[in-house]
Amino acid sequence: MRAVERKTFTVFSYVFCFLLILLCLIPLIWMIVSSFKLDREVWAYPFRFFPNKWLPNNYQTLFTSKRVDYVQALLNTAFVAVIHVTLKLAIETMSAYAYARLEFRFKTLMWRVTLFTMFIPNIAILLTSFVTVKQLGMLDTFWVLIIPSLAGAYGIFFYRQFFLNIPLSMEEAALVDGASRFRIYWNVFLPNAKAPMVLLGTGSFIGVWNSFIWPSLTITSPTKYQVMQVIRSFRNMYSEAFGVVMAASAIGAIPPLIVFLIFQRYIIKGMLISGIK
Amino acid sequence: MVVNSSVDKRRRTPTSRMDHITAYAMIIPSLALLGVFVLYPLYTSITKSLTDWNFYNSMYVGLKNYTVALRNPTFHRAFQNILLYILFSVPIGVVLPFLFAHCVKRLQGMYGAAIKTALYIPSIISGVISSVIFLFILDYQGGLINNLLRSLGMTRVNFMAQPTSAMLSIVFTGFWGGFGYSTLYQLAGLNNIPDSYYEAAMLDGAGAFKRMIYVTIPCMKNIFLLCLVNGIGGTLMMMELPLLMTNGGPNNATITPVMYIYKMFSDSAVSMGYMLACSIIMMVFSSAFTCIVFFLIKPDKSLE
Numbered sequence: 001m002r003a004v005e006r007k008t009f010t011v012f013s014y015v016f017c018f019l020l021i022l023l024c025l026i027p028l029i030w031m032i033v034s035s036f037k038l039d040r041e042v043w044a045y046p047f048r049f050f051p052n053k054w055l056p057n058n059y060q061t062l063f064t065s066k067r068v069d070y071v072q073a074l075l076n077t078a079f080v081a082v083i084h085v086t087l088k089l090a091i092e093t094m095s096a097y098a099y100a101r102l103e104f105r106f107k108t109l110m111w112r113v114t115l116f117t118m119f120i121p122n123i124a125i126l127l128t129s130f131v132t133v134k135q136l137g138m139l140d141t142f143w144v145l146i147i148p149s150l151a152g153a154y155g156i157f158f159y160r161q162f163f164l165n166i167p168l169s170m171e172e173a174a175l176v177d178g179a180s181r182f183r184i185y186w187n188v189f190l191p192n193a194k195a196p197m198v199l200l201g202t203g204s205f206i207g208v209w210n211s212f213i214w215p216s217l218t219i220t221s222p223t224k225y226q227v228m229q230v231i232r233s234f235r236n237m238y239s240e241a242f243g244v245v246m247a248a249s250a251i252g253a254i255p256p257l258i259v260f261l262i263f264q265r266y267i268i269k270g271m272l273i274s275g276i277k
Numbered sequence: 278m279v280v281n282s283s284v285d286k287r288r289r290t291p292t293s294r295m296d297h298i299t300a301y302a303m304i305i306p307s308l309a310l311l312g313v314f315v316l317y318p319l320y321t322s323i324t325k326s327l328t329d330w331n332f333y334n335s336m337y338v339g340l341k342n343y344t345v346a347l348r349n350p351t352f353h354r355a356f357q358n359i360l361l362y363i364l365f366s367v368p369i370g371v372v373l374p375f376l377f378a379h380c381v382k383r384l385q386g387m388y389g390a391a392i393k394t395a396l397y398i399p400s401i402i403s404g405v406i407s408s409v410i411f412l413f414i415l416d417y418q419g420g421l422i423n424n425l426l427r428s429l430g431m432t433r434v435n436f437m438a439q440p441t442s443a444m445l446s447i448v449f450t451g452f453w454g455g456f457g458y459s460t461l462y463q464l465a466g467l468n469n470i471p472d473s474y475y476e477a478a479m480l481d482g483a484g485a486f487k488r489m490i491y492v493t494i495p496c497m498k499n500i501f502l503l504c505l506v507n508g509i510g511g512t513l514m515m516m517e518l519p520l521l522m523t524n525g526g527p528n529n530a531t532i533t534p535v536m537y538i539y540k541m542f543s544d545s546a547v548s549m550g551y552m553l554a555c556s557i558i559m560m561v562f563s564s565a566f567t568c569i570v571f572f573l574i575k576p577d578k579s580l581e
Binding site for chain 2: 097
């Protein structure tokens with residue numbers, strides 16, 4: 001009796017999980033499917049889920065549009081994201097190492113200030129950050145997308161927690177050999193921190209790639225548009241042509257997806273670990 | 278030196294002068310960034326919210342901006358809406374992933390790995406893209422849902438035109454973007470409960486339902502609390518989806534406080550001082566929430 005019950009439950013959970021996958025993926029599948037339909041077919045009734053013929057017309061419109069240069073936007077965003085992630089990793093791990101392993105004056109004060117900033121919601125400083133970057137002459141340059149978002153305490157907090165758990169003996173050997181603190185950070189701590197760096201690095205890459213509000217406030221010249229801005233403006237320009245918008249969305253979703261799939265082993269494991277603590 | 282290191286293993290041997298310089302060099306970038314892009318803007322936000330600042334000149338007006346903001350009907354409406362959003366989205370966002378996690382838990386191997394990947398994918402899709410997709414799916418003319426309704430012989434629904442359906446559409450889009458992540462999160466919690474607890478409960482003759490009530494739910498308390506806190510905190514600051522899907526309409530039925538503030542950006546008639554007062558009110562709200570949460574969690578942590 002028990003075994004039968006168990007078996008039905010397992011079958012049930014397989015079916016249920018299949019439905020879950022559908023719930024996750026159907027919107028994305030619908031996006032891809034529609035991007036290969038002509039507008040005529042999109043609005044036709046009775047409708048078919050899959051296109052009659054898979055036509056790349058929307059992609060042609062997307063990449064040859066005179067009004068917006070989508071390739072340029074992809075390159076812009078990739079450039080910004082890569083520079084941002086590199087700088088963020090360097091700055092945050094460095095600070096975290098110093099907070100975790102070095103003693104210096106005002107350390108507690110600095111650490112408290114850093115932690116305090118974690119509790120300030122973005123909206124409280126949105127307008128005044130805008131004014132600040134304006135004063136610094138960064139408006140409508142890539143710097144405005146790269147630099148202000150480097151300010152953040154969460155990463156420092158996260159890496160510090162990780163560094164505190166690295167055994168002292170590992171650096172003692174290096175210290176005896178006369179290595180400087182920076183060398184220890186570079187040669188001992190960084191190689192060990194690969195997992196959290198991948199986790200937070202992919203997170204900030206995806207964050208920059210997907211950001212919309214800040215770029216739409218600060219970037220005004222179309223040659224510097226970011227991907228999400230372009231998708232949004234496609235939606236406004238071709239409000240009746242969902243096919244093109246879906247094509248733009250499908251392309252715009254690929255880079256984060258690739259990054260995620262490459263590092264998913266780290267990401268899901270890291271999430272499961274941090275979830276327990 | 279030996280004594281020192283034995284007293285506190287974490288603190289390294291006395292740092293030399295060179296090390297001091299290294300330490301400051303390592304910390305200054307992050308501290309300078311926080312100062313310029315967080316603390317200085319925060320200071321300006323607070324001081325300028327007491328003036329009628331319009332970028333060029335500012336005159337001190339005391340708490341006038343705050344009293345005006347607290348009496349503004351649209352701002353009130355936005356707060357009512359955010360309560361509704363929380364009511365609609367947070368309970369579902371905790372309970373359904375809990376049930377889903379139970380089903381996913383049993384799956385092993387390839388199928389299990391595939392479903393974990395699939396569950397994670399919606400959370401890496403940006404708000405812009407998911408809003409565009411769901412606007413299309415819910416479209417009156419060529420949308421998937423309305424086409425299905427039509428095939429079944431039912432009347433079509435103009436989702437974005439009615440207050441309730443517009444809000445529910447936004448909630449559903451948000452749910453789609455987040456439920457997979459919460460499911461994985463709760464799955465981590467479930468996997469963390471030792472099997473011996475269940476075995477002991479079974480020995481005592483507890484059925485599936487009793488095991489759920491007396492073993493699973495108490496063990497998951499912290500995870501639930503965290504999901505709840507993240508859910509409420511996130512919803513409180515919600516802006517992108519309603520902005521992109523309904524732009525606050527119909528008739529301000531989906532406007533949120535953060536979006537109300539954001540929209541003043543492009544409204545030259547509003548004094549920036551007023552806008553800042555509104556954002557400081559939001560900050561006070563969210564920190565009050567954070568404080569309450571910390572107060573609630575603390576006693577629990579000390580018990581462990």
